[in-house]
Amino acid sequence: MRLVETSLSLSSTYLGKAIYNNKGQILLNEGVQLDTRLLQRLIGMNIHYIYIQDNKTEDLKLHYPISMKLRRKAITSIQKHFDEFESNRQFSNVLVLEKAAKSLIKIIREIQAEIKDSQDLLALLSDVYTYDHYIFTHSLNVTMYSLAIGMKLNLRDYELETLGLGAILHDVGKVKIPEEILMKPERLTDEEFFQVKKHTVEGFELLRNIPSVTLIAAHCAYQHHERLNGSGYPRGIKANEIHPFGKIIAVADVFDAVTSNRIYRQAMLPHEGLEILYSGSGTLYDQKTIEVFRQAVAVYPIGITVVLNDGRKGVVCKQNIGLSDRPVVRVLEENGIEVDPYEIDLKTLLDVMITACDTTFKKS
Structure with missing residues (x-):
């Protein structure tokens, strides 16, 4: 396909x-x-x-990083507990919020285990989804990306748990933002953007009062929009003032935001999202985090058509772990002329590189 x-x-x-x-x-x-x-x-x-479907690529198999059962369970759990956070905004029932946080921790452990057992690069394009509410799916995706980065950095299990909880709850403050602002298809006014930016503080104030949520996890909600050069919000802190987990979630958050379908714009492909991150490497986003993320995520997902620097065109048919920009390509054309399909491994052909993606389709 x-x-x-x-x-x-x-x-x-x-x-x-x-x-x-x-x-x-x-x-x-x-x-x-x-x-x-x-x-x-x-x-x-x-x-x-x-x-x-395409007869030249009908054998290609696509894999989502976690099972559909766990995905459904995670989305349902996130939605349920975000509703509980909103209804208990005045902290009148700490036990309810504590129970919700502990439930999410169990979900994170399951996600962590499935990602750890997977031998594939993280590829969230492997299934296509529509979203009734973007925030819940986004929270799950950011969690998977953040955990993948953390595993590549060899974080300990308890650190991954804290990172995962911070990631899954990084946008919890948005439950206090009017939906007509969050779902607005046009450009936000200055006042509306001011309202949106409040979600970082709202999230932090909520989470820091829940016993099972560590202060570091609460700061993930507080800091995920901070930037290395101080241009972020809410406090405009810089570089080493930002917790490493805040830097990780910032990368995961931006990547998922630009590569997901949104009401106000078309999704970018993964390699385009990575280019956005690299354009801010060292100024907005942590360079090492981006490099590690690049090793963990499928920059060119299976099934995408790519153009090579030597004039050949083909479809990505297999990933190389740790070398996301050097996949195995099934060549279908040479200089515009169809050929019998054959495969080349860009891991070994270092003088061949991908120069573009082609998402149009010509029926043969």
């Missing part, structure tokens, strides 16, 4: 991977023949990339 842009010109092709809602329920099943009506519906749901 191939990852391509959702386009009305894909009519009469077949869906290669099911599309789910954020609770893991199938909205459109694998194998469904696409027509203009379905494609318009997908575009209307802000799904800009889909997997389609």
